[in-house]
Amino acid sequence: MDLNKTIIAENVQDCLDQSDWKAAIVEMEKLFAIDQDPHVRVRIGNARRKLNRIRAAIREYIRAADLFAEKGFVVKALAQYNLALRLDSSNTYARTKIELLEMHRPGRTVRKLQCAPMEYRPPPQLGSLARTEDEETRSRAVNPDGQVGI
Secondary structure (H helix, E strand, O other), X not given: OHHHHHHHHHHXXXXXXXXXXXXXXXXXXXXXXXXXXXXXXXXXXXXXXXXXXXXXXXXXXXXXXXXXXXXXXXXXXXXXXXXXXXXXXXXXXXXHHHHHHHHHOOOOOOOOOOOOOOOOOOOOOOHHHOOOHHHHHHHHOEOOOOOEOO
């Protein structure tokens, strides 16, 4: 079985090197049938994105995230759910799973996910607090006894 896995993995790499995404997906599906590795699902999702099949890619990322979560890899699961949300911010399944995983993470506080992007606000003007170059130079040129000069 390890020999088959190695041969299929080499076939996958050959397909990826040639940018033959459809053939790579077929080979990766064979590889996943042998070894239920969530990383394979992530790679299938990446190949589907290359084919501009975004919905199918999202399904793969969520499937990988579910597998990571089942195996106890919470951070990896969260990363995949977040990737799915970046591609489709209205995906309620991914949003719900993130919130559930965040609640069960030890030492973490639950945060509410925001749907809308945050508005950029520039930092407040410092106004009179900003020192000019001349003031800076004069303040460094004061002697310990209070006289100006070096």
